[in-house]
Amino acid sequence: MDQRDEQYLRRAIELAAAAPAAGGRPFGSLLVGPDGAILAEDHNTVPEDRDITAHPELKLARWAARELSASAAAGTTMYTSCEPCEMCAYAIERSGLGRVVFALSAEQFEALARTPTPNKVRRDGPALFDEARAPIDAFFN
Numbered sequence: 708m709d710q711r712d713e714q715y716l717r718r719a720i721e722l723a724a725a726a727p728a729a730g731g732r733p734f735g736s737l738l739v740g741p742d743g744a745i746l747a748e749d750h751n752t753v754p755e756d757r758d759i760t761a762h763p764e765l766k767l768a769r770w771a772a773r774e775l776s777a778s779a780a781a782g783t784t785m786y787t788s789c790e791p792c793e794m795c796a797y798a799i800e801r802s803g804l805g806r807v808v809f810a811l812s813a814e815q816f817e818a819l820a821r822t823p824t825p826n827k828v829r830r831d832g833p834a835l836f837d838e839a840r841a842p843i844d845a846f847f848n
Contacts, residue, residue: 708808715739715786716810722750722763723788730755736763736787738771738804746783747771763787764795768802781805789816
């Protein structure tokens, strides 16, 4: 991590700090191109959008997948005020971003926010392999 990284992390923290005044939660992110230009930035809008997926990291990953070529996305860096959750991390990987730099780790956030871990939803499976594989085989083969 260098001074440039710290500069962009500070911007992510500024976005996080401003989010509650706009009706969001205190999380902010920005996407920076290889030339240092800020391509997009956002903050958490879960409460105002009434959308549990309105995390800034997910919104920026979706933006990159729509607006950037695969090679352009691979050259970007996402700076975010907090380590991306599992949902956002998966979207970031799928969108092909090149790098993520975060300020707070998930563990640090949980300790500061004193939020209980959400109840885990019961998951049963795998099941019906031969039936479930048919549409996958048809699509990918």
